Amino acid sequence: MARAIAGLDAALAARLSPLSAARPVAAGRATEALFEEMSRLNNELSTAQRALAKANAELAASNEQKNRLMGMLAHDLRSPLQVIAGFAELLEDRVAGRLDATERSCLERIRESSLFMRHLVEDALSLASLEAGRLRLTRQPVDLALLARRNVAMNAVLAEGKGVAIALEAEEGLPQAMLDSGKTEQVMNNLLSNAIKFSHRGGRVRVGVAAGAEGWQxxxxxxxxxxxxxxxRARLFQPFTRSGTLGTAGEGTVGLGLYICRTIVEGHGGRIQVDSAPGAGATFTVELPVRGPAEA
Ligand SMILES: Nc1ncnc2c1ncn2[C@@H]1O[C@H](COP(=O)(O)OP(=O)(O)OP(=O)(O)O)[C@@H](O)[C@H]1O
Ligand SMILES: [Mg+2]
Incomplete structure (x- = not known):
């Protein structure tokens, strides 16, 4: 048995010997070729990385320029729009009694459209500053219920026009919360105008302000x-997300409002979420910490 194995070993050694003699040379060349190929690929990779970094820098620069332009355009549009809406309102107040139904409706449409454009401009301005990473919050003590009441009043005409009723349920005696008042109002306005926009005639919208978990509203x-x-629902809070359909009365959809809401709410250290099903309405809930992040 042992002899048989030794014989096998010898036969194997004899068969392998030419190979093992040739191997170092062949292996050496193969390794060299492999190294050359690797170094060529490495060079190509570095060149591609440099090109990518350059393209990225150019993209960032043009994005920055786009944001600046969008910001400037939105900013410049805001004042004349305010003037148009203001004068339309003034005319409605002063001369409405002397106008016939067609003239009154024209005036109303001028005011509504200019308000809608102002809303778009505000969104564009917010987006430009959010993209530039500039969400600056100015926190101050805010009465969330008061803010909601003001916002409901502001949207009353819009809701009436669509035959939608708004009910406000605000808990009494809530402490003031450290929030950016204007930005929190922007969140409310986006949520409330969406609720009206996607409601059917005869529908009801409920706005609630209440205490949440300890230290939250x-x-x-x-x-x-x-x-x-x-x-x-899954892509609702991304920019330019919309389902493709208009509001229930043909209102425009841009798809920025909820993205802006999310950024503002999260900037405050809060959370926003939605509960909804097709045909069954939607409930948006925003939770905000009562104290600023440093004190929380
Ligand atoms: N209350 C709601 N009921 C049903 N769908 C809604 C509701 N709120 C938002 N959506 C859907 O989510 C999309 C995104 O809403 P978002 O507020 O971000 O944009 P928008 O209302 O289309 O435009 P805008 O930028 O003027 O707010 C809407 O286009 C709509 O498809
Ligand atoms: Mg909206």
Whole structure:
């Protein structure tokens, strides 16, 4: 048995010997070729990385320029729009009694459209500053219920025009919260105008302000409108997301409002979420910390 194995070993050694003699040379060349190929690929990779870094820098620069231009344009549009809306309102107040129905409706449409454009301009301005990473919050003690009441009053005409009723339920005696008042109002306005926009005639919108968990306050906006699917919900807070359909009265959709809401709410250290199903309305809930982040 042992002899047989030794014989096998010898036979194997004899068969391998030419190979093992040739191997170092062949292996050496192969390794060299491999190294050359690797170094060529490495060079190509470095060149591609440099090109990518350059393209990225150019993209960032043009994005920055786009934001600046958008910001400037939105800023410049804001004042004349305010003037148009203001004068339309003044005319409605002063001469409405002397106008016939067609003239009154024209005036109303001028005012509504200029308000809608102002809303778009505000969104564009917010987006430009958010993209430039400049969400600056100026916190001050804010009465969330008071803010909600003001916002509901502001949207009353819009809701009436669509035959939608708004009900406000605000908890009494809530402490003031350290929030950016203007930006929190922007969040409310986006949620409330969405609720009206996607409600059917005869629908009801409920705005709620209440205490949340210890140290938190909760704002909710619930409607009985068309609601949304799970797929829609999943991408709701991304910029320029919209389901493709208009509001229930043909209102425009841009898809920026909720992205802006999310950025502002998260900037405050809060959370925003939605509960909805197709045809079953939508409830948006915003939770905000009562104290600023340093004191929280
Ligand atoms: N209450 C709601 N009911 C049903 N769908 C809604 C509701 N709120 C938002 N959506 C859906 O989410 C999309 C995004 O909303 P978002 O507020 O971001 O943009 P928008 O209302 O289309 O435009 P804008 O930038 O003027 O606010 C809407 O286009 C709509 O499809
Ligand atoms: Mg909106």
């Amino acid at each position: 909760r704002l909710s906006v619930a409607d009985e409108g068309r609601g949304m699917s799970e797929a829609e």
